[in-house]
Amino acid sequence: xxxxxxxxxxxxxxxxxxxxxxxxxxxxxxxxxxxxxxxxxxxxxxxxxxxxxxxxxxxxxxxxxxxxxxxxxxxxxxxxxxxxxxxxxxxxxxxxxxxxxxxxxxxxxxxxxxxxxxxxxxxxxxxxxxxxxxxxxxxxxxxxxxxxxxxxxxxxxxxxxxxxxxxxxxxxxxxxxxxxxxxxxxxxxxxxxxxxxxxxxxxxxxxxxxxxxxxxxxxxxxxxxxxxxxxxxxxxxxxxxxxxxxxxxxxxxxxxxxxxxxxxxxxxxxxxxxxxxxxxxxxxxxxxxxxxxxxxxxxxxxxxxxxxxxxxxxxxxxxxxxxxxxxxxxxxxxxxxxxxxxxxxxxxxxxxxxxxxxxxxxxxxxxxxxxxxxxxxxxxxxxxxxxxxxxxxxxxxxxxxxxxxxxxxxxxxxxxxxxxxxxxxxxxxxxxxxxxxxxxxxxxxxxxxxxxxxxxxxxxxxxxxxxxxxxxxxxxxxxxxxxxxxxxxxxxxxx
Numbered sequence: 373x374x375x376x377x378x379x380x381x382x383x384x385x386x387x388x389x390x391x392x393x394x395x396x397x398x399x400x401x402x403x404x405x406x407x408x409x410x411x412x413x414x415x416x417x418x419x420x421x422x423x424x425x426x427x428x429x430x431x432x433x434x435x436x437x438x439x440x441x442x443x444x445x446x447x448x449x450x451x452x453x454x455x456x457x458x459x460x461x462x463x464x465x466x467x468x469x470x471x472x473x474x475x476x477x478x479x480x481x482x483x484x485x486x487x488x489x490x491x492x493x494x495x496x497x498x499x500x501x502x503x504x505x506x507x508x509x510x511x512x513x514x515x516x517x518x519x520x521x522x523x524x525x526x527x528x529x530x531x532x533x534x535x536x537x538x539x540x541x542x543x544x545x546x547x548x549x550x551x552x553x554x555x556x557x558x559x560x561x562x563x564x565x566x567x568x569x570x571x572x573x574x575x576x577x578x579x580x581x582x583x584x585x586x587x588x589x590x591x592x593x594x595x596x597x598x599x600x601x602x603x604x605x606x607x608x609x610x611x612x613x614x615x616x617x618x619x620x621x622x623x624x625x626x627x628x629x630x631x632x633x634x635x636x637x638x639x640x641x642x643x644x645x646x647x648x649x650x651x652x653x654x655x656x657x658x659x660x661x662x663x664x665x666x667x668x669x670x671x672x673x674x675x676x677x678x679x680x681x682x683x684x685x686x687x688x689x690x691x692x693x694x695x696x697x698x699x700x701x702x703x704x705x706x707x708x709x710x711x712x713x714x715x716x717x718x719x720x721x722x723x724x725x726x727x728x729x730x731x732x733x734x735x736x737x738x739x740x741x742x743x744x745x746x747x748x749x750x751x752x753x754x755x756x757x758x759x760x761x762x763x764x765x766x767x768x769x770x771x772x773x774x775x776x777x778x779x780x781x782x783x784x785x786x787x788x789x790x791x792x793x794x795x796x797x798x799x800x801x802x803x804x805x806x807x808x809x810x811x812x813x814x815x816x817x818x819x820x821x822x823x824x825x826x827x828x829x830x831x832x833x834x835x836x837x838x839x840x841x842x843x844x845x846x847x848x849x850x851x852x853x854x855x856x857x858x859x860x861x862x863x864x865x866x867x
Contacts, residue, residue, distance in 0.1 A: 375727060375730060376555075376723065376724075376726060377393055377555050379555075380393045380554075380555025381555045381556065381557055381558075383555070384556050384557035384572060385557035385582070388575065389572065389580070389581050390554040390555060390557070390572040390573045391554065391555050392554055393553065393554065393555045394552070394553045394721050394723055394724060395721050396659065396660050396661060396662040396720055397553065397656055397659035397660065397662065397665065398553070398717055399541045399544065399665065399668075400541040400661070400665050400668065400669040400672070401487075401541075401653060401656050401657045401661075402484075402486075402487035404427050404460075405487050405488075405489050406425070406426070406427050406457075406460055406487065406488045406489070407426060407429070407432070407649050407650065408423065408488055408489065409423060409425070409432075409490070409495070409598060409642050409645050409649060410422075410423045410495060410499075410502075410598060410599045411423065411598045411599055411600075411601060411638060411642060412440075412498060412598075412600065413440040414600060414601055414603070416440065417501050418498060418502050418504075419437075419440040419441070420435075420437050420449050420450075420502070421436075421437055421601070421638065422436045422437065422635075422638040422639075422642060423435045423449075423642075424643070424646045425453065425456050425457070426456070427460065429650045432643075433456055434635065434638075434639060435449055435452055435456075436631075436634060436635045436638055437449045438614070438630075438631045438634050438635075439614065439617060439618060447509075447517045447518075447521060450506050450517070450524065451517070451518045451520060453524065454520040454521055454523065454524035457524060458520060458523075458524070460486050461485075461486050461527065464483070464484050464485055464486060464676075465482055465676075465677075465680040465684075467482065467483050467484070468480035468482055468483065469483050480677075481673055482673055482677045482680065483673075484673070485542060485672060485673055485676040487542060487544065488531060488542065489546055489649055489652075489653060490544070490545050490546070490649075491545070491546055491547065491598060491645050491648070492545050492547040492548070492566055492598075493547065493548060493564060494564065494599055495545060495598065495599055496535050496543060498599045499531060499532045500528070500529070500532035500533075502528055503524075503525045503526070503527070503529035503530075503531075503532055504525070504529065504692075505525070506521050506522060506524060506525030506528070507522050507524075507525025507528075507529055507689045508522065508525070509522045509525070510522075522689065523683065525689070526679075526683050526689055526690065527679070529689075529690050530679045530690075531543040533690075534672065534675060536706060537671075537675075537706065538709050538710045538712075538713035538714075539668040539671075539709065539713040539716070540668070540671075540672055541665075541668065541669060541672060542672050546566055546648075546652040547563055547564050547565070547566050547569055549652065550563075550570075550655070550656070551563045551569065553656070553659070554572070554573060556568075556569055556572035556573075556585075557572060557581050558572065558585060562585075565588075565589065565596065566648050566649065566652065567585075567588035567589070567594050567644070567645075567648055568585035568588050570588075570648055570651060571587070571588045572584070572585055573655065591604060591605065592604070594644060595640070595641040595642075595644055595645070596645075598641075598642070598645060602641075605637075605641065609637050610637065610638075613630055613633055613634045613637065616630045617631060617634065662716070662717070662720030662721060663716075663719070663720050664716035664717075664719070664720055664830070665720075668716070695848075695849045696841075696844055696849050697839060697840070697841050697844060697848070701835070701838055704835055704836075705835070708835070711829075711832055712830055712832050715828035715829055715830045716830055718734070718826065718828050719776035719779070719828070719830070720776075725824065725826070728826050728827075728828065729826075731765075732762075732763045732764060732765030732766070733765070733766070733826060733827045733828075734824060734826030734827070734828070735758070735760045735763075735795075735824070736760060736762060736822065736824045737758040737759050737760030737761070737762070737795075737797070737822070738759055738760075738820060738821070738822055739756050739757065739817045739819055739820060739821045740757050740759045740796070741755075741756065741757035741819070742754065742755070742756045742757070742816065742818065742819055743755040743756075744811055744816040745810060752805050752810070752811050753800055753802055754800070754805075754811060754816045755786070755799070755800055756798070756799050756801065756816070756817055757796055757797070757799075758797045758799065758823060758825070759791075759795070759797075760795050760797060761793065761794050761795070763795075764795050766785055766827075767785070768787065768788065769784065770784065770785040770827075771783075771784035771785075773785065773799065773826065774825065774826065774827075775817075775825050776824055776826075778815065778817075779829075780803060780804035781801055781802070781803050781804030781815070782801070782802050782803050782804075783799040783800065783802075783825055784799065785797065785798075785799060786798040786799060786800050801816060
C-alpha cells in the first residue's frame with residue numbers, strides 16, 4: 373500500500389466516502405467489453421457451477437452445470453462457453469488493417485481484441501484454472517472433448533497470463549480496476565468484494581461508506597461477487613436441489629423441473645454481480661484516460677495478434693511450467709513492463725507523481741534562470757535553475773533525470789542550494805533539442821515555466837541475449853554432461 377493510498381483510506385473513513393487517488397484513468401476500457409461472471413462448486417478449484425457472459429448488459433447468456441461432479445456436464449459447459457467466447461474473439465483475430473505509421477505491405481495487427489471483465493481477482497484465478505483444465509484435453513480417443521474446448525483453454529491461459537503484465541487491460545478484475553483509482557475506508561481484502569467497493573464509491577442517502585458496505589455484505593440480499601457461493605445458500609438452497617437432481621436420474625420430467633429451479637437459483641446469485649460489473653465499467657469509462665493508455669493497449673494487441681497466429685499454426689499448448697530460460701526471459705520482461713508502467717502512470721498523473729516527489733526521487737518547481745544557448749564544443753548543453761519546495765534527495769552528478777514534458781531530453785544535476793525553506797537546483801540539459809547549432813524552439817524550459825524532473829523513464833533497457841535451452845546445465849533444463857570416467861572411478865569399480 374502506498375502512502376497516497378493510506379492517506380486516501382484515512383480520508384475515506386473520515387468523510388464516509390471513497391476518495392480519488394488518480395486524476396485520470398490508467399487502463400483501457402473497451403466500447404464492447406465482454407463481462408464474465410463465473411460461479412464454481414464449493415470446495416473445488418475450478419469445477420464450474422454457472423456463469424453469466426456477454427457484451428449486452430440487458431441480455432446476459434446463462435450457462436449452468438446442474439451436477440458439477442459429472443464430467444460430461446462440465447465439458448458441455450466448456451463447449452458452450454467456448455462457442456460464446458469465440459463468437460466475439462475469432463472475428464477480431466481476422467480483422468487486421470494496416471498499422472498506422474507502418475508500410476501498407478508490412479506486418480498486420482488485430483485492430484481490436486475482446487476485453488474480458490471479471491468481478492475480482494478470484495475470477496482471474498478461475499479463468500486461469502479453467503484454462504489449465506481444458507487446454508490439455510484430447511479431441512480424439514477416450515474422453516475426447518469438442519475441438520473448441522482445448523482451443524479455448526489456450527486462450528484463457530493467455531488472458532490469465534497477461535494479467536501479470538503491469539498495465540495490461542485484456543483481462544480486468546473490476547475490484548482491482550476500481551481500487552487503482554479510488555481508496556475506500558476498508559482493507560485490501562475487503563476491497564475484493566465488488567459490492568462493498570461500489571458502496572464506498574456511492575453510499576447513497578445519508579449513509580456513510582462503512583454503513584452502506586455493511587448492508588451490501590449481507591449474503592442473502594446481496595449475494596457475493598463469486599466465484600465462490602455463500603455457504604448458507606449452498607446448504608439451504610443449492611445442496612437439496614443438487615441431491616434431488618441426482619436422485620431423479622431416471623425421471624426425466626422431474627429432473628428437468630429440478631434443473632430449471634437450479635438455474636433460477638443460480639441466476640439470482642449472479643445477476644446482482646453482473647449488474648455491478650457493468651456499473652464499475654461505467655464509472656471507469658467516464659474518466660479521462662491517461663496519455664499512455666492507448667500505447668499500453670497497443671502492446672496488448674501485439675500480444676493478442678502473436679497468440680492468435682500461434683494458436684492457428686501450432687498444435688502445441690502452453691506448458692505447465694516454463695523452462696529456466698523462458699522463466700528468466702519472462703521475469704525480465706515483467707520487470708521492464710513494471711518500470712515502464714510506473715513511469716507512464718507518474719507522467720500521466722500528478723497524484724501518482726506526488727508519491728515519487730515524497731520519496732525525494734522527483735521534484736516540481738519553477739524555472740528562475742536559463743541559459744538556453746550554452747554550448748560546450750559542438751554540443752548544446754543549456755543550463756536551467758529550478759526553484760522548488762520539494763525535498764531533493766538526489767546526488768550531484770545524477771544524469772538520469774527526465775521531464776514528462778520533454779521525455780527525450782536528459783538532465784544532469786549540477787548543484788543544489790538551499791535558500792530559506794526552498795531549494796535551487798541547477799540542471800544541465802542534453803539531447804532532445806534538435807541537431808542545429810541552437811536548440812529547437814520549446815525544447816528548453818523557459819523562465820517562469822513550471823517543470824517536473826524525476827528518475828522515471830519510459831525508455832527501458834533492451835532484453836539481453838539469453839542462452840538457448842541446450843546451452844544451459846542439466847539443473848536448468850539442458851542436457852546432462854557427458855560422463856567421462858576418471859582413474860579414481862576405475863579403481864573404485866574394481867575394488
